Amino acid sequence: MTVARLVATVAAPLDPASADAPHVLHWPGRRFLVQRGDTELVVLDLDREGTEVRFTAPWPRRYGSVTVSPTGDVAVFAGVHAVRAVEATGATRWEVRHGCWGGACPLTHTSFAEYADDDEDHRYPDSGSAAASADGKLVWAHVRGPLSDDNEPDEDDQELWLVLDADDGRVLGRAETGTVASVSYHTPHPDPARMGLSIGEGEEDSPALWGRWDGQRLTAEQIGIERLLLGVSPSGGRLLTVDLGQWSLCLHRAEDRSVLRKLDAQGTVPAHPASTGEDRVYWDYEGAFIDDDTVIAGTSECDARYGTVRHWSIDTRGMTLRGEVSYPFPVSGPPRSAGDGTWFTVSEDRGALHLWRPADED
Secondary structure, eight states, X not given: OEEEEEEEEEEOSSOGGGBOOOEEEEETTEEEEEEEBSSEEEEEETTSTTOEEEEEOSSOXXXXXXXXXXXSSEEEEEESSEEEXXXXXXOEEEEEEOBOOSTTOOOOOSOGGGTTTOOHHHHSOOOOXXXXXXXXXXXXXXXXXXXTTOOOGGGTTOEEEEEEETTTOOEEEEEEOXXXXXXXXXXXXXXXXXXXXXXXXXXXXXXXXXXXXXXXXXXXXXXXXXXXXXXXXXXXXXXXXXXXXXXXXXXXXXXXXXXXEEEESTTTSOOOTTOOSOSOOOOOSOEEEEETXXXXXXXXXXXXXXXXXXXXXXXXXXXXXXXXXEOSSOOOSOOEEEETTEEEEEOTTSSEEEEEEEGGGO
């Protein structure tokens, strides 16, 4: 059994009734608590107590996603019609406009106001995403084509993966993803020239892509079909994925994405103590590398019907189950990576974030 030590409990800066749940963004040496409301984004530096930055949001939270720079001074909003970098002063540093994520809308909008009160396609749009590289010099963005300054009609209905200059938003590289996304998210790598992208297309054919930027060209290769990328090991040498059916966790070699080992939930994870034994045990869609040899993964989604959720410590050297994680109080939801050998959970009411570390590291 792995005993979890509580490192810190951080109160959510925004009212959870009108904001997304808080989460952690991290790069080597930097960790931020990030919480998005409809009108603002709050960023707390977890390693510099009392350091808080608030950004004015250019559109409500249901119109896309957001990330921040590793220095915490710029927020990048990936919206329905544009990727926009915003400084803490409220000034727009740059904007890259692209095809609309709103259903079958064929327009390249110039502002949010054009569709703010529009039809259902725009009220419930699909979404891309963005992420900053580890050194903060690049922004990777998944968008719908074409870009506003494109003269390439073949890209009208194509989704694009872009590498942007973080200072001025210049498009440095692009690759077509060949997808029809409803949602996507990025998984950063310690090497600024590498990035993971998971694209949700519904029930089938949702790919995970691995991007490489050589300074001249962006290449995107599949990690797998119907797999989601959960994390990158601290050294950058290993990737962790789960299949859409949530049957198995797979450990991949980052260099060529080959599968090294896998761990099935069924037959490995014991049934929940409150279970009748007839329910399938399956992995969550999130997990956390603690170090290169340790992953904390959960079965919280299938456990939730019984009240108490469970997390598990996994030895990646053989993809074997070390045992259940023991917490000093009940937790909710899946474990998520917080960097620096820690992971986090969010309280059931979404009003607080808990940071954890294995107790045997004391």
